Amino acid sequence: MSDSWTLRARGISKKFGLTLSQSMKYGLKDVIRKLLGKPVDTARLREGEFWAVRDVGFELKPGEAMGIMGVNGSGKTTLLRILNGVYPPDAGFVTLRGRVGALIAAGAGFAPMLSGRENIFVNGSLMGMTNREMSSVLDEIVSFAELDKFIDLPVKNYSTGMFIRLGFAVAAFSRPDILLMDEVLAVGDLNFQKKCFEHILRLKNKGTSIVLVSHSPGSIWSVCDSGIMMDKGRVIVHGDIESVIRAYDDQNSLNAFEANKRAILSSLTDKTLISQECDVETDVSASSLPGSYGHSRGGTGDAICRSVRVLETESLRPTDKVKFAESFALEFVYLVNKKIDQPIFRASIDAVHYKFLVSIDSLENGFSPSAIDPGKYVLRVSVLKLSLRPGVYSINTSLTSRRLGIHIFYWMAATSFVVMHPENLFLYSNDKAIFFSPCEFILERLD
Amino acid sequence: MTEYRSEANNPIRTFSAGAENYSLSGSIKAACADIYCSRFVIWHLFKRDFVAGFRQKLLGYLWIVISPLIGVASFVFMHSTGILNPGETEIPYPIYVFFGAGMWGLMMGALGSVSSGLSVNSDLVMRTGIPKISLAISGLASICYSMLVNLVVLCAILMIFGLVPSWLAIFYPFTVLPLLCLGIGVGLILAVIGSVARDVTGMASSLLGLVMYLTPVIYKAQFDNPVLNEIVRLNPLTYLVDTPRTLFFNGCVPSPPGFALSSIFAVLVMISGIHAFYLVKNNVAERL
Numbered sequence: 001m002s003d004s005w006t007l008r009a010r011g012i013s014k015k016f017g018l019t020l021s022q023s024m025k026y027g028l029k030d031v032i033r034k035l036l037g038k039p040v041d042t043a044r045l046r047e048g049e050f051w052a053v054r055d056v057g058f059e060l061k062p063g064e065a066m067g068i069m070g071v072n073g074s075g076k077t078t079l080l081r082i083l084n085g086v087y088p089p090d091a092g093f094v095t096l097r098g099r100v101g102a103l104i105a106a107g108a109g110f111a112p113m114l115s116g117r118e119n120i121f122v123n124g125s126l127m128g129m130t131n132r133e134m135s136s137v138l139d140e141i142v143s144f145a146e147l148d149k150f151i152d153l154p155v156k157n158y159s160t161g162m163f164i165r166l167g168f169a170v171a172a173f174s175r176p177d178i179l180l181m182d183e184v185l186a187v188g189d190l191n192f193q194k195k196c197f198e199h200i201l202r203l204k205n206k207g208t209s210i211v212l213v214s215h216s217p218g219s220i221w222s223v224c225d226s227g228i229m230m231d232k233g234r235v236i237v238h239g240d241i242e243s244v245i246r247a248y249d250d251q252n253s254l255n256a257f258e259a260n261k262r263a264i265l266s267s268l269t270d271k272t273l274i275s276q277e278c279d280v281e282t283d284v285s286a287s288s289l290p291g292s293y294g295h296s297r298g299g300t301g302d303a304i305c306r307s308v309r310v311l312e313t314e315s316l317r318p319t320d321k322v323k324f325a326e327s328f329a330l331e332f333v334y335l336v337n338k339k340i341d342q343p344i345f346r347a348s349i350d351a352v353h354y355k356f357l358v359s360i361d362s363l364e365n366g367f368s369p370s371a372i373d374p375g376k377y378v379l380r381v382s383v384l385k386l387s388l389r390p391g392v393y394s395i396n397t398s399l400t401s402r403r404l405g406i407h408i409f410y411w412m413a414a415t416s417f418v419v420m421h422p423e424n425l426f427l428y429s430n431d432k433a434i435f436f437s438p439c440e441f442i443l444e445r446l447d
Numbered sequence: 448m449t450e451y452r453s454e455a456n457n458p459i460r461t462f463s464a465g466a467e468n469y470s471l472s473g474s475i476k477a478a479c480a481d482i483y484c485s486r487f488v489i490w491h492l493f494k495r496d497f498v499a500g501f502r503q504k505l506l507g508y509l510w511i512v513i514s515p516l517i518g519v520a521s522f523v524f525m526h527s528t529g530i531l532n533p534g535e536t537e538i539p540y541p542i543y544v545f546f547g548a549g550m551w552g553l554m555m556g557a558l559g560s561v562s563s564g565l566s567v568n569s570d571l572v573m574r575t576g577i578p579k580i581s582l583a584i585s586g587l588a589s590i591c592y593s594m595l596v597n598l599v600v601l602c603a604i605l606m607i608f609g610l611v612p613s614w615l616a617i618f619y620p621f622t623v624l625p626l627l628c629l630g631i632g633v634g635l636i637l638a639v640i641g642s643v644a645r646d647v648t649g650m651a652s653s654l655l656g657l658v659m660y661l662t663p664v665i666y667k668a669q670f671d672n673p674v675l676n677e678i679v680r681l682n683p684l685t686y687l688v689d690t691p692r693t694l695f696f697n698g699c700v701p702s703p704p705g706f707a708l709s710s711i712f713a714v715l716v717m718i719s720g721i722h723a724f725y726l727v728k729n730n731v732a733e734r735l
Contacts, residue, residue: 012464094461097458113499114498126575
């Protein structure tokens with residue numbers, strides 16, 4: 001049936017003022033215009049306003065679950081509040097068919113002085129249930145929340161876990177046709193979380209449409225079939241939940257990459273030059289180079305690496321993004337001030353949580369020039385087989401010599417790059433893991 | 448704009464952009480429908496606030512009685528020391544002031560609870576779809592409860608003074624309705640304007656504090672200055688406060704046209720308040 005939808009959103013947008021004073025100024029203007037019966041043009045941005053949600057549209061059928069992902073400030077919670085009727089949209093419309101249950105901040109609205117039982121009735125009525133309906137599910141709620149004899153204790157004496165369990169239980173048992181949830185599945189201990197997931201899936205199987213906002217790819221993937229990924233209020237990916245999770249993970253990596261880049265730039269001196277491609281090229285002189293370890297760069301001054309770049313293998317174009325399991329190249333520009341015998345070029349790769357994951361050494365790879373004379377050199381290293389999992393990585397580089405037990409030059413976190421999610425694989429299992437290894441699985445029954 | 452349609456137990460709600468084009472009657476109808484739909488919520492919120500408000504207090508529910516008595520005691524003290532000259536009152540001054548202060552408190556209480564109803568329940572505004580008017584008026588239940596308790600205390604005081612009220616006193620609840628309407632109307636206007644500019648509610652309350660002295664609440668409000676007397680005469684609150692009291696004790700309405708016009712004024716203010724509230728209520732959530 002083509003019209004068997006429960007939630008339909010078309011072109012919904014919402015704007016806010018950037019500052020409190022502007023917000024108050026425009027708010028008063030709008031209020032006065034409305035009171036005077038004059039129309040207010042909400043679909044246009046005024047000075048000092050921004051779109052928190054812009055032109056979002058989707059449709060949900062009974063039993064469908066949609067995840068909303070996005071980094072902080074992308075407009076997820078504002079969108080959920082529009083769907084729940086808290087904020088009116090400034091453009092577009094949303095239509096909901098059936099009883100709407102909202103699980104936004106489970107446990108909010110509890111009166112601390114009242115007992116758990118009293119609060120169940122208060123919160124149940126807030127969810128749209130009558131006293132009779134509440135009485136019929138009271139025992140289930142108490143049992144689900146695992147409160148038993150504590151149900152008549154004032155909730156101010158509850159532990160955080162008890163408080164959260166009760167909030168979730170009341171909301172989850174309100175038998176909604178549409179359930180709006182904001183980061184509420186990460187409540188309680190593992191057993192309680194398991195129960196929450198099972199209950200949500202039961203609701204889904206009975207035909208409840210679900211909209212889940214979460215930063216947790218695991219929660220989203222468990223519950224949702226499709227999703228949207230938001231950035232600066234706009235939907236930038238709308239599709240199956242795997243592609244949304246990939247896009248969200250890549251977005252996080254790119255944000256971390258930008259933060260890394262800023263950190264690298266701020267660690268350099270005033271003599272830093274930044275080229276058009278945003279590569280870092282240093283103009284540091286040999287005399288200003290620290291002659292000890294413990295700095296971001298240091299060395300004897302005999303040779304200095306002036307830039308490190310990541311390149312696409314074939315075109316040799318600089319890039320920040322590397323495709324998963326595909327080769328790439330590293331380019332180092334060296335200024336050699338004194339002749340170096342039997343030089344060894346090294347690089348290593350760091351991840352966010354781990355250091356020196358990969359060591360790339362010219363000698364290990366059979367590249368061993370006898371000496372390099374003073375002059376400017378460019379060294380390109382093709383990295384051929386490296387299955388780094390999606391994420392952000394940084395590169396350290398150093399130069400040493402076969403007969404020297406020290407570094408002639410070292411540079412930590414010289415540049416960074418992002419490994420993007422592949423389209424043919426869904427790498428979701430562990431966001432702290434670094435390498436992917438293709439494996440074969442065989443499951444045999446023993447009994 | 449929010450539209451409600453029902454389709455065989457399958458309510459449909461639409462939230463769309465554009466000015467809230469409620470007509471005056473549309474606002475009133477929507478308010479009635481919203482309040483009816485959320486009557487359970489209003490009842491539960493009242494019970495929640497009522498029960499929670501008196502727990503862990505030494506004198507518990509007695510505070511409902513003690514608070515107004517303390518207020519009256521201060522006026523009686525000022526009267527007995529000669530600081531306050533209320534003029535010739537037909538009934539003993541403590542009863543006069545208890546009655547007047549009770550009615551004034553009723554209006555100010557209604558105004559205060561309605562105007563702060565949205566900000567007090569801001570977490571519910573932000574996370575639930577409960578009609579905003581229901582949250583705004585949920586505090587009124589406790590105001591009505593306090594009025595009933597005040598009435599019981601008044602009866603006790605009357606017995607002490609050996610005073611018998613007129614049989615028309617049974618109409619007392621109806622005669623204070625206009626006062627309640629006025630408080631609700633002003634409160635609703637302040638609720639929406641106060642959510643944008645937060646000092647408006649405080650300013651309005653202070654202003655009404657001054658108006659009390661131009662109203663026969665704690666004294667008869669008869670001045671030597673003819674301009675002040677004219678202001679008192681034109682002040683609708685004069686009739687709204689004086690009529691219930693005179694009817695209660697003397698069994699007559701001092702100025703039927705004045706009371707009728709003031710009552711119409713109060714109802715118009717409430718209707719305007721509801722209309723204003725429905726025109727701009729959607730701007731409220733994002734300002735809380």
